[in-house]
Amino acid sequence: MSEQKTHLSSAVSAQNIGANIPFPHTHLLGISQLDQYDIENLLNRSDAMVPISRQPKKTLPTLAGKTQINLFFENSTRTQASFEIAGKRLGATVVNMSVKTSSVAKGETLIDTATTLNAMQPDVIVVRHSSAGAVELLSQKVGCSVINAGDGAHEHPTQALLDALTIRHHKQRISGLTIAICGDIANSRVARSNLLLLGAMNVRTRVIAPRTLLPSGIENLATEVFTSMQEGLKDVDVVMMLRLQHERQSDTSNKLPITPSIREYYRFYGLDAEKLAHAKPDVIVMHPGPMNRGVEIDPAIADGPRSVITEQVEMGVAVRMAVLDSLLNKGEKTIA
């Protein structure tokens, strides 16, 4: 193995980004396809991307001439914007397609859409879909790279990578930490991708949720399972809060409400100062957004000193730049 560790470099150029190990995958469909070295490789590349967004001139023309299509079957503001900015900062031509303006609403199937878009010769398609496995299905029908920007309750790999990058910036490591993921585990692709990534990185993972929001077999994905925030948060290094999936309420059996009331959920599972006090003093608090303030998190915590939530958004752009670059620049020298 070559030296993996990189630091935030002040002088970023295409040269030292290209010096990384080639990324051995065509698509990024999930964390499950990655091993520890793939993950470290992507995080190192992401690290190198961070300063670009902080420069006055925020572009690097490594993807000049490439076409990126953002195909979002599910509404998303931040993820779509993040991918769009990431592509544009690398010089790609970015086209956004959302479900409302596409012919999917007219009954065109996912496969038809894939075939049609493929004929337009894109280099990468970024897909979000409400059905688990839909992005993988689409990837089988196109000739370009595909990035999963979230498929149902399955995976959201770039979210897990940006979370890992944020953690690494604050803790200087990932391996060996104790990290709690709290809330609506059952409906969360973020939880699954994070559990897979953190598991691969030798993290002690905890999930904390009421039993109704713990999916069957979760004990095989997390190191420990808790139903009490106070117990689960004891001595953790990182708290990851999840959005209570109000919009997925109708997905669940018989439209049963996923919690009897917001006030009860907040009392027992909302992150407030009292519960957070059980964690380590230098704990960081994360949230993939968008937040339900006063539902899963106290606004004072969300905006407080332990929160790294806005930094997650910044890291999101870096991670997506790194992923795009890794998939589209396979060792070829793009600029002199």
Place this chain on the structure above:
Amino acid sequence: MLNPLIIKNARLIDPASNTDHIGAIFVQNGVIVDTATGEIPGAPEDTIIVNARGQLLSPGLIDMRVFTGEPGHEYRETLASASKAAAAGGVTSFVCMPDTLPAIDDGALVDFIIRRAQNDCCVNVLPSAAITKGLKGKEISEFGLLKQAGAICLSEGRNSIQSSALLRQAFTYAANFDLPVAHHVSDDGLTGVGVMNSGFFATTLGLKGIPLEAETIPLSRDLQLALLTKVRYHAAQISCKNSIEILKREKDKSATISAGASINNLTLNEIDVGQYRTFFKLDPPLRSEDDRHAMIAGLNDGTIDTIHSGHDPQDVEVKRRPFAEAASGAIGLETLFSAALRLVHSGDTDLMSILRAMTIRPAEILGLNSGRLSKGAPADFFIADPDYPWVVDEASINSRSNNTAFEGARFSGKVMQTYVAGQLVFDHENEVPIA
């Protein structure tokens, strides 16, 4: 008029009489006239004599759960194309489900199926009739008239009746007309939006799970109502260990309770779903390997009476979708026997047990005189090489749809010839069934 037929040098295996020996079978006018060890003496001069060269000769399979697309969805499957697929699989009779457009809930529609089958089909098609009008689960259909028109049994097809009161009424009324009821057990609420077996695999795939209780709770209810009403009750398809345990307890109390299992639940498990393979999206869902083993044990001890294909043709359009949005079901008529042989070759069960569950047991449950190699029985049988190696190939599928859960599967054992009423309806040598 067909010539008399003797098939000699065959390994006659007949679960009804529990016999398995080399012999000959003599057929005249579509009926088995005699079976014997060695040659049958005194055959007429114009008798056609076929040498089976020691291959297996079994009563034709009776498949209790087959969906077609006729009427209403002929692009998926017609009765004729389903019967060709059946013939290729050694299935000489099948019960067609009432889930058509319109649903088979009226005597005239039962009559339509029977006439269509007589004209177009090379195997026996036995129509089941909807328990409730339009399969809506609201009011029971005309059981007496349906039986008179020729319905072999009652079924709610893919649906499961949720109201216990309605079921009680249906069971009571069915008992009145001595009509068997084959009911799929599924609690709609517990199934919810579930699409595969609940558990670790569903969780990692991000798919909603179907808990075992979605099957066991309605099964318990059905069995209690069956005991109460004394209806001829058949749990259409069960899939898990807990259901086997419940059935084992209750079956002793009544001789008119029986249960079926899909060959898919006996030979495949949830891991086969792999990365969202929609041909493995089935109802009931593929369960765990432990459940599969319990199901095989249930077959061996008689808790499971029948094995069916659950043949459910679906077109490409509804299968090539994200898993949760794809249609359920797989075809299976052509692979039923070969897939069942897997359980024999693996040492999990024996040939007599799988054949019993696909011949005499369904015949007894439905009140048919076929499913056996005895004098006077219809000459419905098939000849098979139990070790013949072959690979399932989409191109050679007789069914109009190709959503098989066994695409590319390597099988040992194949149906070589199928006879219905003494007439050859499928011959492996010709590769295509004889219409």
